[in-house]
Amino acid sequence: MVCIDIIITNRGETPIYQQIVDQIKAAIMRGELAADQPLPSIRMLAKELQISVITTKRAYEELEKDGLIYAVPGKGSFVTEHDDCRLEESKKRLVEEKIKEAIEVAEAMGLSKSERNKIFISMMEGE
Numbered sequence: 852m853v854c855i856d857i858i859i860t861n862r863g864e865t866p867i868y869q870q871i872v873d874q875i876k877a878a879i880m881r882g883e884l885a886a887d888q889p890l891p892s893i894r895m896l897a898k899e900l901q902i903s904v905i906t907t908k909r910a911y912e913e914l915e916k917d918g919l920i921y922a923v924p925g926k927g928s929f930v931t932e933h934d935d936c937r938l939e940e941s942k943k944r945l946v947e948e949k950i951k952e953a954i955e956v957a958e959a960m961g962l963s964k965s966e967r968n969k970i971f972i973s974m975m976e977g978e
Contacts, residue, residue: 855884855891859900867902871910872917879919879930880942886932890920893928917941 855878855932859870878884890911891899897907911928913918932940933941957967 855896857896857900859902867900868906868910868913871896871900871907875910875914876917876941876945879933880938880945884930886930888930889930890928890930927946 852962855875857871857874859867861867863870865873875884879956884890893907893911894904896905897904900907911920911922915922915928919931919933920928921931954967962970
């Protein structure tokens with residue numbers, strides 16, 4: 852079984868299960884979690900993070916639905932094998948989701964399209 856550093860916060864708007872999904876997904880995308888590598892059990896992860904088993908179960912269900920992990924009854928959950936093309940597509944989809952979230956936040960704050968573009972360009976240029 853692999854040790855995963857998952858950091859959760861109760862302060863943000865992102866639900867705890869989604870924080871877990873995002874961090875495991877990112878670890879898979881970065882290649883830190885290899886195919887067929889076992890994940891911590893739902894109960895163990897819940898205990899480590901001091902959260903509900905239901906929350907952890909929901910996170911694993913989301914990851915399974917996304918095709919990133921698979922469950923073997925009585926054995927646990929494991930990282931799914933991904934071909935390079937599918938992994939690249941997943942990476943792009945994840946980045947698109949995060950950019951979309953950022954755009955929604957900027958719009959909710961009343962930033963104009965021009966202001967949003969300036970922020971995006973400065974971020975891309977590393978300023």
